[in-house]
Amino acid sequence: MRLLQWESWCAILAFALTAFFILSPGPYPMAIFTFIAQPLFAIAGLGYIVKVIQDVRRHTFPAVEERSPSVQAATASAQQTRS
Amino acid sequence: MNIDFLQVVTVLGTVVCVLGVLACLYVARTRFDQTESELRRISLGVARVPALEFAKLLAFGALIVFPAGAVFFANYHTFEGVHEVRGCAGCHVMLPMVNDMMDPKSMTLAARHFRNKWIAENQCYHCHSDYGLGGNLEAKMTGFRHLARYTTRTYHEPIHARVRFDNKNCLNCHARTPKFEAVQSHHTAGRKLAANEMICLNCHGQAHPTSLQRTPGSADYARLMGRTP
Numbered sequence: 001m002r003l004l005q006w007e008s009w010c011a012i013l014a015f016a017l018t019a020f021f022i023l024s025p026g027p028y029p030m031a032i033f034t035f036i037a038q039p040l041f042a043i044a045g046l047g048y049i050v051k052v053i054q055d056v057r058r059h060t061f062p063a064v065e066e067r068s069p070s071v072q073a074a075t076a077s078a079q080q081t082r083s
Numbered sequence: 084m085n086i087d088f089l090q091v092v093t094v095l096g097t098v099v100c101v102l103g104v105l106a107c108l109y110v111a112r113t114r115f116d117q118t119e120s121e122l123r124r125i126s127l128g129v130a131r132v133p134a135l136e137f138a139k140l141l142a143f144g145a146l147i148v149f150p151a152g153a154v155f156f157a158n159y160h161t162f163e164g165v166h167e168v169r170g171c172a173g174c175h176v177m178l179p180m181v182n183d184m185m186d187p188k189s190m191t192l193a194a195r196h197f198r199n200k201w202i203a204e205n206q207c208y209h210c211h212s213d214y215g216l217g218g219n220l221e222a223k224m225t226g227f228r229h230l231a232r233y234t235t236r237t238y239h240e241p242i243h244a245r246v247r248f249d250n251k252n253c254l255n256c257h258a259r260t261p262k263f264e265a266v267q268s269h270h271t272a273g274r275k276l277a278a279n280e281m282i283c284l285n286c287h288g289q290a291h292p293t294s295l296q297r298t299p300g301s302a303d304y305a306r307l308m309g310r311t312p
Contacts, residue, residue, distance in 0.1 A: 008111035019100035031234035
């Protein structure tokens with residue numbers, strides 16, 4: 001699965017707009033950088049951080065079917081003992 | 084070879100943007116769930132790292148580090164650019180002020196400062212250092228509002244300053260100079276000048292062309308709107 005696809009395309013667009021402003025400064029490129037490129041960078045960065053947090057949580061608290069066989073067996077026996 | 088600091092920033096900013104695009108293209112094509120990419124190793128010259136770890140590291144660079152660098156260089160460009168006179172002249176509503184300042188026959192305060200080289204460079208910024216993108220946070224917000232209104236063309240000519248001009252901009256250079264101290268009225272009005280209850284222009288005349296001169300259709304409008312060289 002390509003996990004960071006839309007974030008990357010957002011950032012690519014933002015990089016292109018930023019480069020345009022850096023190479024040809026003026027009021028319109030400045031407005032494009034300020035009001036479009038910077039928010040795009042922020043959206044891409046937030047998307048990346050959300051995916052990282054989801055990934056960390058998945059590895060810290062994996063679903064039962066994603067756990068290793070030994071952990072799955074231990075969990076099952078603990079549930080049986082409780083019941 | 085004389086290399087301007089702004090040119091270095093331009094080159095660095097462009098390099099960061101190009102590297103960012105390349106890194107993003109790599110990240111966009113990476114399949115993070117493929118197990119073979121965990122086994123594959125990539126040589127970085129000094130070390131061989133698993134492809135998946137490399138992709139994760141590159142994703143951090145592409146989406147956090149490179150954007151931060153690009154934003155830093157572009158903002159540096161913004162805030163340095165607004166110091167220059169051509170930065171102000173970039174917006175056509177400012178042309179009457181800039182053209183008048185450079186007019187050798189004009190008797191406005193800005194023109195006299197420019198003609199006599201009382202301010203060597205960045206003439207607009209020197210007198211308006213508390214206003215627009217070069218000023219404090221509140222002034223920067225005003226600058227962004229101006230930018231939004233200019234680019235969306237939601238303004239009317241002639242433009243009017245919404246803030247009161249701070250005498251500190253004049254006094255920063257003039258206060259305590261022998262010529263300034265020699266004038267009795269500066270001492271008489273000293274407290275009022277410091278408190279901005281009275282402005283320097285009350286006695287020293289017009290700083291820029293009047294609103295009437297800057298009104299489209301007026302006799303001076305075409306002359307004032309002539310492009311700067």
